[in-house]
Amino acid sequence: MQSYTGLDTLPAITVYPQGTETGDDQLGWQGAPYSNPAIAGAFYQLGDDQCQPQRAVPVLDLHGTADTTIPYNGVASRNLPPIPTWLGQWAQRDGCTAGPDTFFTKDDVTGQRWSGCADGSVVEHYQVSGGGHTWPGAVRTSGPGKTTRTINATQLIWDFFAAHPSP
Template identity: 40%
Template sequence: MRPAAGRALHGTADPVAAYGPGGSMPDPDGPNPGITGVVENMAAWAENGGCAPEARREDVGDDVVRHTYPGCEEGVDVVLYSIEGGGHTWPGSDITIGPPEMTTRTVDATEVALDWFAAHPRRP
């Protein structure tokens, strides 16, 4: 697989897609049992890009932690925004799924995505 940059924004309490390693879900009998968690997926993504295996942690706000993997190959960067207590939502959105507190306003997923596309134009 060709190394590539990647961004993920993921709630730690997402009931649909696992956050923790090994597919730990709030409800192990819920949807997608055994799915690989985002923490494990992002570490693998970083490894593929030649990044360091351990992410650097930066608090963005009271409920958001930005994890960056240093030392990646040129043109590759891997970042995970962990939304503490966040659900299966779109950060910064006015649309809520589940309790409103599960959708953070600390970061805006649309802005993060557009910034990513601007920084990573398509390569031939």
């Protein structure tokens, strides 16, 4: 990622990274050194243990408990921590003082939030019970396993980015 300033031909923009599959893995480590406004996705590895963002980075995670590609409970041999552990580490990194607290429950989805984070940041997680390696709300097959229609990942991500603009 690069920052362009002082150029009359380029408007000021904010980039909100979001990814799926390997793109999420990239976000996990990019969120730290670049201190993006916010990052969203279904993350995999924690990234570099030395990751120390310049500021707290809001994080949104959506993950199915029956994901066989990136198992919810992790796989130590693949350096994949359990998703709740990964989220707790981000919450710690963001200086969150509360959570996880349940803020959403409907059908097969539970939303949890870590709050009281530095710089108005937040860490949010949508756990899809029985959900596979899919895009929540997708109208057609988006990956192996069950796809929930209880939430719409695209709308949630957009709303999250809108609520956490660049500082």
